[in-house]
Amino acid sequence: MKKFFCLAFAAMLCCGFVACGNDDEENVNLTSEEKLLVGTWTFEKGYENGYGYWYAEEDGYEEIVTYKSNGTGVVRVREYDEDYGWDGPETINFEWELVGSKLYAVFYGEESVSRVEKLTERELVLSDEEGRYYYVR
Numbered sequence: 001m002k003k004f005f006c007l008a009f010a011a012m013l014c015c016g017f018v019a020c021g022n023d024d025e026e027n028v029n030l031t032s033e034e035k036l037l038v039g040t041w042t043f044e045k046g047y048e049n050g051y052g053y054w055y056a057e058e059d060g061y062e063e064i065v066t067y068k069s070n071g072t073g074v075v076r077v078r079e080y081d082e083d084y085g086w087d088g089p090e091t092i093n094f095e096w097e098l099v100g101s102k103l104y105a106v107f108y109g110e111e112s113v114s115r116v117e118k119l120t121e122r123e124l125v126l127s128d129e130e131g132r133y134y135y136v137r
Contacts, residue, residue: 030069031098033098033116033119034069034098036119036120036121037067037098037103037116037119037124038067038068038069039066039067039137040064040065040066040137041064041065041066041067041124041135041136041137042056042062042063042064042065042135042136042137043056043061043062043063043064043065043133043134043135044056044134044135044136045133045134046131046132046133046134047131047132047133048130048131049129049130049131051131060079060080060081060086061077061078061079061080062076062077062078062079062080062086062089063075063076063077064076065135067096071095071096071097072093072094072095072096073093073094073095073096073105074091074092074093074094075091075092075094075107076089076090076091076092077089077090077092078090092107092108093107094106094107095107098116101115101116101117102114102115102116103115103116103126112128113128114126114127114128114133115127115128117132121137122136122137123135123136124136
């Protein structure tokens with residue numbers, strides 16, 4: 001189930017084509033929403049259609065997403081197994097673009113789109129056809 005969510009999240013992040021360049025100037029051309037998104041977010045809980053809520057801490061799942069101001073990002077995922085403990089973190093690089101309330105991302109050559117339901121300094125809520133995902137700083 002958790003592996004499915006990881007793959008679903010990966011697909012969700014693989015949203016659309018993102019133009020990228022070597023614009024290393026910090027937050028210069030970003031919208032106010034993009035500036036809020038830039039930074040590191042920790043997955044707190046998810047709601048999957050047909051399954052209900054599950055919680056990262058209780059269910060042995062850790063996901064940390066970093067959105068960089070240059071339109072790239074990194075997802076770090078690891079899971080806890082009662083027999084083996086925490087697995088080594090999987091690191092996934094991606095590109096992103098925020099257009100209105102749509103968050104587009106692409107990695108592993110796949111595309112996905114999610115809707116930003118809430119974005120504040122401390123909270124990020126994303127949704128897609130699979131469910132709703134809650135992140136905090």
